[in-house]
Amino acid sequence: MTASHTKGVNPVQALASVQQSPWLDFIRRSFVEDGSLARLVQEDDVRGVTSNPAIFQKAMGEGTEYDAQIKSILAHEIVSPGTLYEKLAVQDIKTAAHVLAPLYKATNAQDGFVSLEVSPYLARDGQGTAHEAARLWADVSEPNLMIKIPATPESVPAIRQTLAAGINVNVTLIFALSAYKNVVEAWLGGLEDLHKQGKDLSRVASVASFFVSRIDGKIDAEIDRRIKAGDKEADALKAIRGKVAIANAKLAYVYWQDIIQTPRWKTLEAAGAQPQRLLWASTGTKDKAYSDVLYVDSLIGPHTVNTVPPATLDAFRDHGTVSVTLTKGVAEARHVLAEAERLGLNLDGVTSTLLAEGVTSFEQAFDTLLGSVAAKQTALLGDKLTSLKTALPADLEAAVQKGLENWREHGTIRKLWAKDAAVWTNGPESKWLKWLDCVEERLSHVAELEHFQAEVKARGFKQVLLMGMGGSSLGPEVLAETFGKHEGFGHLYVLDSTDPQQVATFAGKIDPAQTLFIVASKSGGTLEPNIMLAYFHDLAKKALGAKAGTHFVAITDPGSKLEALATKEGFWKIFAGEPEIGGRFSVLSNFGLVPAAASGVALKLFLEDALRGVRACDASVPPAENPGVVLGTLMGVAVTQFGRDKLTVIATPQIAEFGAWMEQLIAESTGKHGKGIIPIDEETLGGPKRYGTDRLFVYLRLAPEHRHEQDEAIATLIDAGQPVLTITLHTKRQIAQEFFRWELATAVAGTYLGINPFDQPDVEASKIETRKLTEAYNKTGSLPAEQPFAEFGPLAFFADAKNAAALKGNSAEAVLKAHFDRVKAGDYVGLLAYIERDAATREWIQHTRLKIRDAKTVATAAEFGPRFLHSTGQAYKGGPDSGVFLQITAEDAHDLPVPGERYSFGIVKAAQARGDFDVLAERGRRALRVHIRGSLQDGLAALAKAIHAAV
Numbered sequence: 001m002t003a004s005h006t007k008g009v010n011p012v013q014a015l016a017s018v019q020q021s022p023w024l025d026f027i028r029r030s031f032v033e034d035g036s037l038a039r040l041v042q043e044d045d046v047r048g049v050t051s052n053p054a055i056f057q058k059a060m061g062e063g064t065e066y067d068a069q070i071k072s073i074l075a076h077e078i079v080s081p082g083t084l085y086e087k088l089a090v091q092d093i094k095t096a097a098h099v100l101a102p103l104y105k106a107t108n109a110q111d112g113f114v115s116l117e118v119s120p121y122l123a124r125d126g127q128g129t130a131h132e133a134a135r136l137w138a139d140v141s142e143p144n145l146m147i148k149i150p151a152t153p154e155s156v157p158a159i160r161q162t163l164a165a166g167i168n169v170n171v172t173l174i175f176a177l178s179a180y181k182n183v184v185e186a187w188l189g190g191l192e193d194l195h196k197q198g199k200d201l202s203r204v205a206s207v208a209s210f211f212v213s214r215i216d217g218k219i220d221a222e223i224d225r226r227i228k229a230g231d232k233e234a235d236a237l238k239a240i241r242g243k244v245a246i247a248n249a250k251l252a253y254v255y256w257q258d259i260i261q262t263p264r265w266k267t268l269e270a271a272g273a274q275p276q277r278l279l280w281a282s283t284g285t286k287d288k289a290y291s292d293v294l295y296v297d298s299l300i301g302p303h304t305v306n307t308v309p310p311a312t313l314d315a316f317r318d319h320g321t322v323s324v325t326l327t328k329g330v331a332e333a334r335h336v337l338a339e340a341e342r343l344g345l346n347l348d349g350v351t352s353t354l355l356a357e358g359v360t361s362f363e364q365a366f367d368t369l370l371g372s373v374a375a376k377q378t379a380l381l382g383d384k385l386t387s388l389k390t391a392l393p394a395d396l397e398a399a400v401q402k403g404l405e406n407w408r409e410h411g412t413i414r415k416l417w418a419k420d421a422a423v424w425t426n427g428p429e430s431k432w433l434k435w436l437d438c439v440e441e442r443l444s445h446v447a448e449l450e451h452f453q454a455e456v457k458a459r460g461f462k463q464v465l466l467m468g469m470g471g472s473s474l475g476p477e478v479l480a481e482t483f484g485k486h487e488g489f490g491h492l493y494v495l496d497s498t499d500p501q502q503v504a505t506f507a508g509k510i511d512p513a514q515t516l517f518i519v520a521s522k523s524g525g526t527l528e529p530n531i532m533l534a535y536f537h538d539l540a541k542k543a544l545g546a547k548a549g550t551h552f553v554a555i556t557d558p559g560s561k562l563e564a565l566a567t568k569e570g571f572w573k574i575f576a577g578e579p580e581i582g583g584r585f586s587v588l589s590n591f592g593l594v595p596a597a598a599s600g601v602a603l604k605l606f607l608e609d610a611l612r613g614v615r616a617c618d619a620s621v622p623p624a625e626n627p628g629v630v631l632g633t634l635m636g637v638a639v640t641q642f643g644r645d646k647l648t649v650i651a652t653p654q655i656a657e658f659g660a661w662m663e664q665l666i667a668e669s670t671g672k673h674g675k676g677i678i679p680i681d682e683e684t685l686g687g688p689k690r691y692g693t694d695r696l697f698v699y700l701r702l703a704p705e706h707r708h709e710q711d712e713a714i715a716t717l718i719d720a721g722q723p724v725l726t727i728t729l730h731t732k733r734q735i736a737q738e739f740f741r742w743e744l745a746t747a748v749a750g751t752y753l754g755i756n757p758f759d760q761p762d763v764e765a766s767k768i769e770t771r772k773l774t775e776a777y778n779k780t781g782s783l784p785a786e787q788p789f790a791e792f793g794p795l796a797f798f799a800d801a802k803n804a805a806a807l808k809g810n811s812a813e814a815v816l817k818a819h820f821d822r823v824k825a826g827d828y829v830g831l832l833a834y835i836e837r838d839a840a841t842r843e844w845i846q847h848t849r850l851k852i853r854d855a856k857t858v859a860t861a862a863e864f865g866p867r868f869l870h871s872t873g874q875a876y877k878g879g880p881d882s883g884v885f886l887q888i889t890a891e892d893a894h895d896l897p898v899p900g901e902r903y904s905f906g907i908v909k910a911a912q913a914r915g916d917f918d919v920l921a922e923r924g925r926r927a928l929r930v931h932i933r934g935s936l937q938d939g940l941a942a943l944a945k946a947i948h949a950a951v
């Protein structure tokens with residue numbers, strides 16, 4: 001009998017009489033909430049719902065119907081777009097599950113299911129799939145949920161594992177009979193495992209989703225191509241057009257019928273198990289030449305499901321025919337498949353291509369979906385997020401888009417977050433990636449840091465002095481300069497120098513009896529913090545006696561020498577560094593947070609801002625929407641494809657110190673093996689004529705404090721065709737977000753350069769040279785003698801033989817001219833000054849660099865030693881050979897002893913400058929050292945005059 005002939009029953013309703021369940025291949029919030037789904041269940045006897053990434057992409061990707069829930073989530077939580085999507089999807093699935101619950105109950109757990117698919121990114125990761133299936137099952141927590149798992153070879157074990165955990169499974173993306181057989185095996189195995197555990201089998205349902213129309217889509221296209229090409233088998237090909245998919249499905253059903261006769265199944269059935277039903281998926285007709293109900297009419301049979309899109313459901317309701325067709329024409333089906341084989345249509349090849357394409361297309365749909373969710377989240381968060389706007393020449397823009405698409409296609413952001421070293425050089429990178437997780441980790445321990453903060457406040461310290469270098473000092477310096485002094489806390493001073501004048505100046509700023517001293521050194525073995533500690537510990541002992549240690553805090557990696565010393569000296573606290581975070585990536589770990597706490601920064605708010613940055617750069621955010629990947633791709637593409645390797649940072653003055661931290665991050669991470677990005681910090685903007693074609697400008701704009709003249713100068717550069725990216729911060733505290741964005745971006749840029757961004761091979765080289773010199777001094781009481789190759793008034797010139805030979809001249813101007821004449825387009829000039837860094841010397845170096853820039857139209861770096869040795873020094877030695885360096889040293893007006901050592905601060909600084917120069921020379925760099933004798937002020941004036949004349 002055909003049920004459709006029953007009076008008052010439409011074809012959809014009539015399917016029940018032949019024991020086929022119509023499910024709906026569609027979901028969206030409004031459709032469930034406005035009662036449409038319930039109506040289909042009640043009126044048409046629709047018995048289930050399926051979803052997939054493409055369906056959710058259509059539902060969430062457009063319109064505003066999810067906005068209310070998104071807003072309410074964002075008001076209380078800081079989430080990634082991936083988590084946000086999942087919360088929305090779980091809500092939809094739960095609501096649909098509630099609509100279907102009465103049916104589930106009425107059919108005794110045979111029908112009334114709603115399916116939710118695991119992330120398509122896990123399609124080739126069995127363990128990840130099993131884990132995600134269990135997680136989603138727990139999150140949705142509805143008995144009539146089915147977890148969809150793709151039938152890739154990698155996921156088949158996860159199907160078994162998930163069923164064995166008592167979870168309903170919809171196995172999706174089945175195209176080939178062979179794949180279906182593996183699925184059946186996994187299903188039986190899973191139920192057997194569950195049975196062995198003595199669990200109830202009756203509530204564990206499963207369907208095997210066999211995809212139909214896509215097979216015809218591929219086979220028919222090949223048939224058409226061959227007919228058009230005049231194939232001699234045209235008639236035979238025509239005869240099976242539009243028949244292969246249905247024939248394939250019919251044989252799958254034959255296999256199912258055989259399986260349910262086997263003793264193996266009978267045992268499970270006797271124990272209460274339900275059969276795994278075949279579900280026909282991909283049953284919307286794609287080829288308009290066929291009936292729009294072809295893949296419903298032709299696939300009707302007992303104990304099956306057909307999940308149809310709304311249009312197909314409407315069509316079937318209107319003119320479908322209910323008749324058991326699956327078991328009819330099986331011989332013909334075999335013939336069709338045999339013909340397909342004889343004609344070389346390669347069904348096996350087609351089905352395996354379809355599986356691969358199916359995975360890829362769900363991945364793409366998921367990328368688009370997550371991109372839309374990320375864009376929506378960004379829009380709704382508004383000023384809570386920093387933003388990035390680019391103005392790029394068309395060719396650079398196109399190359400950046402290509403880079404981003406390449407990242408998307410290869411899922412590289414997920415690999416990066418999974419700490420896969422193959423993203424870089426397949427070296428030790430995986431061991432240096434804890435910075436990816438540390439914000440979340442530190443936030444979960446913020447109470448401990450807040451407790452420390454309260455203790456510091458209660459002790460009423462008047463000053464906080466942090467001693468450290470590079471990664472241990474530049475982050476705290478940004479915090480100190482950006483946030484200033486907080487009420488109730490001491491002023492935070494950051495000392496990162498061996499210059500005796502500078503050390504003395506800092507000693508003069510503090511009262512040792514009322515100061516909290518923080519010594520920060522990851523390795524605990526760095527020369528500078530060790531001698532600064534020796535000096536200030538001595539000072540504190542004089543003021544505080546035996547209890548001096550109680551004014552000291554150490555931040556260092558577990559097991560370091562500094563940790564041992566701090567314990568021995570009775571330091572107040574020792575905070576542990578994280579061994580798997582390198583110094584320049586450590587600002588959002590204890591290295592930044594302890595000084596932040598000690599100086600009164602609102603830690604929770606700061607970390608929450610950082611977390612917003614982390615979430616925005618999450619693995620779930622596709623490259624084009626991912627702020628870290630966009631920035632990193634831009635830097636990577638600009639340097640590797642366009643030679644724009646001078647990353648020039650302009651900033652609103654209130655956040656300008658950020659540049660010094662970023663400079664270390666970029667230079668030390670990328671500048672090696674002759675490649676790299678050269679950061680140019682604090683170089684006052686000039687007009688477009690001042691710049692060559694080697695620049696990429698970054699404008700860090702603090703919106704509430706922005707300077708009109710900077711905006712205008714930037715606009716002029718954009719008009720002149722220079723590439724500019726503008727990053728807008730809405731509050732100072734958002735530097736926390738930028739810390740993370742730049743860390744991720746640097747890691748991304750490293751992939752373009754093909755280097756390990758987490759080592760610093762050339763920093764070590766000058767440390768070794770310095771150590772040799774200080775050890776020699778300790779033995780002999782003097783540094784090895786050296787001779788200037790030229791001397792004019794207060795200026796003595798030193799260089800290695802090769803550089804000296806190129807720099808002959810009978811005046812200071814002439815020597816400097818010879819040196820700067822070596823500068824060519826695309827080079828940069830580095831002024832490396834081993835003198836006190838104060839307002840006057842900063843102004844001097846700034847003025848001098850601009851003179852050189854404007855005369856030579858090249859980028860300039862203005863650095864103070866020894867701090868740059870732990871920062872840009874890596875790129876100057878290991879990066880591209882485009883630097884022309886002028887090292888500036890001077891006699892120290894007053895030296896300072898280092899307690900417990902024969903050498904003084906002045907000797908150490910001199911040894912550092914010489915070690916630095918020796919390595920530059922050894923690397924064949926264009927370098928010259930000028931040493932100022934007598935008054936520093938007079939010497940600098942003479943040098944400025946000579947440089948002005950020389951360029």
Ligand SMILES: O=C(CO)[C@@H](O)[C@H](O)[C@H](O)[C@H](O)COP(=O)(O)O
Pocket residue numbers: 025050051052115148170171172173209213214279280281282283284307
């Ligand atoms: O849940 C399932 C299958 O279990 C369905 O959502 C399945 O993914 C869909 O039927 C197919 O993706 C639709 O395929 P197509 O119409 O795009 O070829």
Ligand SMILES: O=C[C@H](O)COP(=O)(O)O
Pocket residue numbers: 469470471472520521522523524525526529583584870
């Ligand atoms: O950037 C890191 C500096 O070289 C200092 O290293 P450290 O923290 O081990 O003392």
